[in-house]
Amino acid sequence: MKKVRHIETDHIPLPPKDAEVFTTACDYCTVACGYKVYRWPVGKEGGSKASQNALKSDFPHQNMLGAWVSPAQYNVVSHKGKPHNVIVVPDKDATVVNNGGNHSIRGGTLGQKCFNPNTKTRERLQQPMIRVNGKLTPVSWDLATEAMADISKYVLAKYGEHSWAVKMYSYQYFENTYAITKLAMTSVGTPAVAPHDKASGTNDATGLDDAGIDSFSSCYEDWQMADVAFLSGVDPYETKTTLFTQWMMPGGAKMIFVTPHKTMGVAWAEANNRGMWLPINIGTDSVLHNALARIIIENNWQDQEFIDKWIAKPWEVDSGYGRGTRNTGWQWRTTWGTWQSDWEDYKKFILAQEESKLDVAAQITGIPAEKIRLAAEWIAKPVNGKHPKTSFMCEKGNYWSNNYMNTTSFAALGLICGSGNRPGRMISRGGGHQRGWMGAGGGSGWLNPEKHPGRRKKSFNLDRWLMAGEVKFAWVFGTTWVAAMMASDAIGARMKELTNGSPHQIASLDRSAIFETLKKRVDAGGMVMVDSDIYPCEPVGTEFADFVLPAATWGEDDLTRCNSERRLRLYAKFYDAPGEAKPDWWAVMKFAEKMGYTADGSYNWKSSNDIFEEAARFGRGGVLNYQPLVAKAKEMGVKGHELLRTMGTTGIQTPIRVRDGKLVGTKRLHDPSNNWGEMEDSEVQRHFLYGFNTFTGKAILLKSPWKFPGWIQFYEAVKPRAEKNEIWVTNGRINETWQSAFDDRRKPYLDQRWPDNFIIIHPNDAKKRGIESGDWVEIVNDAVYVQTGQPQGVLDADLTFNQLMKDGHIKTTVGKFKAVAIVSDEIKEGIAKSNFNTPQSMANAVVSAVPDPMTNNYRYKLGRGTLTKVGESEYKTDLTRMSLKQRHIV
């Protein structure tokens, strides 16, 4: 089908002087730039003189960084049923995050996200639907939620709470995540809850947590104040745009990029003599970290003063990773003696490791020895007797290839360089999604069958539970599930088998008939599925779900959350949600009514503000604590949301504290200068504010032996097989559609840029296979491993790959996908990279679904496959869509 080229308009109406103004923040990446929305009735227009428009700017102008509205920032929406113009523009007055109105291509096109039936956003879900005879049929909210409640009650009574599951976004605003977790964990009491990006509700960068470092301890200014930034598995330009362009580019920091993909940030930094590219063999970061640590130790470059003061001593470590013998994460996963360490023991470990020797490390990581040595100099070698200020950032290239060991070794490297708790010297994640999780608590962990060896607590793996056929009812909130998880083909096939593969399909809209049908289905081993989303979600909503519920989203309700420097803002409602779409908290409330969970007066929410205020006390002990703001609002006699609204795009950084009766934000965590002594009002003083997040406040050095069986057996099993002519097929995001493809597919400008999935291939790998840019390539892995059994370990080796395989708990499946080749030397030879999470082309299909036995997280980046040209795509000759140019032009 030939598509018509989208050409931007050459005229945008300016907002008149009396246009209404709302503040919000971007809906997409973790940085969350501040935005302003101007709204005015259709038919009016501001004049081109500064005195005649709400932007207070003369048009046309040629003032760089001036006020301007690009065509993608304009839309027409419905407000109270009447058409209104809106422009969604980065806040020129912002003094934090995106000072002066900086923005990314994603946030810069937010205007196009708004529902407008004249654009592709007409695909929004607008009515609740039930799948009748295979066809989604509009119904009332009452019937949908009643029928859901009927079968839920049956499932809970007959199969137990753990057969009732939720797969949900972790980030889509406090009000929604609190409502959903209150339903699932508190009211239903199920352990079967997993976030969008993981099979279980476990840690992300687990080694950071176990070292006592909060993943979001730093603030954006730290990256500007640093002399050196060590960037592990991330180019912030691609995925944290404004953090890079606003806070890293203008500073003088030198940057070390550890990634096999040379994207624009890497190329720019190198070209400007501020960058070093360490093109690493994927999965081998722990070897690099240990080799760097060895060079530092051998040269005595470590920050000894910091180590003496802030690294736990032997007795502090022995009291249980420094946290005491309480019920903590380290206790669940530790294998005594393998990981925990103190400075003397860590030094001994590093110097004794074969793999930390420079030449051995160079061979394993594929990074030239002289580059590793130079990197060690940059991050640690004292200049004029002073240690360089180095900050350490990790993201998914790091902890999604070897979850535990890449993060433990990364944390230890940062700590011996004296980083972790002071300005410009922090250890932190860069961040993915924004921080919108406010858990209500509960979750009935005792119903979880998973145990680490020694019967120690392990998180609940929802994918394995589903594969085993134990899920009878699954409610999916705003996530793809299939494309996002590993072995996508295998998990999709299983879901299909359990839902529309069942002979028991709803055939009428009669409530009791629906119940009888679904009862037969679950009793025959099948599963009922509900999908709440803003668009038809492939394949969960479009093929599998019996119930599809339309969600209202950003701009359609007042909502709140934090960004990756813990900055809390109100995301204002400014237009009507389409049709009968409702925010997810409302759908949860409706369902809770039908379940009878409201008898005690709970779920009595009139607006999202009621939830914001109720949820506040559940976050009091954490880094997202905003309870003092709610308490202050009550004292002032205003709503919590309204007090936050007055703070505009600046908001306030959590945890919020109180000084002299005023609300004060927290810039960075673990910083001793945060110790203010006495508490005031509703403030909570947790010691992670001014020390590390351990029992003693001191950080723990963790050892990371390369040959640890929980890692090395899996790594050897999933490596590309030379005899099959395979290469690594890793996955990642692309700047232009990072995290926002659900909208971008409906934004004409971005859809034109990326209409199909890509696979970036090194010219040498492409040539050997006869592949050119623009060719269709099929990627096949005929040995994708899926763990189906053995949730419990008893003996130490039980959850290692070889033992699981031997004991018959690993199923070998086939995964494949098709993508458009981009041949470019921006990617390291022997590794190809495709887009993560494209529904019609699932790169995760060639990745194994056997989680890290230490953390229960997948090794997402370790895909492999054969690459075969299967034709020429239309993009080879179509000059209107999908540029095939390389990404590192400088």
Add this chain to the structure above:
Amino acid sequence: MTEKMIPLHADQDEHLCMSRRQFLLAGGAMVTLAAIGLPGEVWAAPLHALKASYPRTKIGSLSALKKGVPIDFAYPYPNVQNILVKLGTKAGGGVGADMDVVAFNQQCPHMGGPLQGSYKDAFQAIGPCPLHLTTFDLTRHGMVISGHATESLPQIVLEVQGDDIYAVGVQGLVYGYSAMTAKKA
């Protein structure tokens, strides 16, 4: 070119001054393009009346164009700076025998950064913009290759008559404009 000295954050003793490029990158300030010493003519940026429709203006000739060597021209207003370039490879909207002659605006439609002098003949691309590193594919109607502009680089519509090349319109909205002509879209 002088280095401007601008305090950034009072609490950052080690980063008290910034170079001109860093100043541009830092954002938060408006700078007229004329004031920062761009190559080419100095542009006054006055308000001017918009024309009712796009004029047809001769901007060059096919025989005078050398592959990979851009020529500057203003269109449709004196302060709208563009380049005319022969890419040497077929392009969307390209004119001439090889359909490889194209023209594009030179203000980055992200935040107005100057793209002058950034044409990369090896890739038929413009950029990266000095402000936020956007690159544009001139073979595909100025589509963003990598970066942050929220529309393609506005393309100047060309016509050829004999050896003469005429600009006859603009596809897209030039940075800093709210309308390209007085006639509303």
